[in-house]
Amino acid sequence: MQYKHDKAMKEWQLLGEELSGLGIKDLQNLENQLEMSLKGVRMKKGSLIHQENIDLYKKVDLIRQENMELQKKIHGARNINESQVYRAVNLNESNRSSQVSHGFSNGFDLHVPINLQLSQPHNNETPEKSMELG
Numbered sequence: 001m002q003y004k005h006d007k008a009m010k011e012w013q014l015l016g017e018e019l020s021g022l023g024i025k026d027l028q029n030l031e032n033q034l035e036m037s038l039k040g041v042r043m044k045k046g047s048l049i050h051q052e053n054i055d056l057y058k059k060v061d062l063i064r065q066e067n068m069e070l071q072k073k074i075h076g077a078r079n080i081n082e083s084q085v086y087r088a089v090n091l092n093e094s095n096r097s098s099q100v101s102h103g104f105s106n107g108f109d110l111h112v113p114i115n116l117q118l119s120q121p122h123n124n125e126t127p128e129k130s131m132e133l134g
Contacts, residue, residue: 014037
């Protein structure tokens with residue numbers, strides 16, 4: 001029973017309670033115990049923070065690698081799209097140039113049909129010259 005009482009008293013003292021019966025030497029011992037406990041707590045806390053930092057750096061590195069791979073994919077897709085657009089533009093231009101070389105151009109839209117009709121000849125001669133021939 002005395003052991004339980006002494007243990008409970010020590011716990012209270014570690015919590016800063018029931019210090020009235022302690023002398024200088026006892027208070028110094030209690031302070032040393034608290035400092036050692038606090039040192040252990042700080043070491044454990046530092047170790048956990050250090051491990052957390054390591055884990056976070058690993059996550060950051062993985063995210064960086066994923067980002068680089070995504071940028072490579074985007075760059076590749078952009079190159080493919082650009083080459084497809086250039087091919088389509090070149091094909092369209094070659095189609096237009098073949099239409100122009102084999103037909104007529106109205107200078108605007110090459111796909112609009114051109115209507116050609118015969119017309120009566122224009123008489124550009126003056127009436128005096130037409131009389132002379134007759």
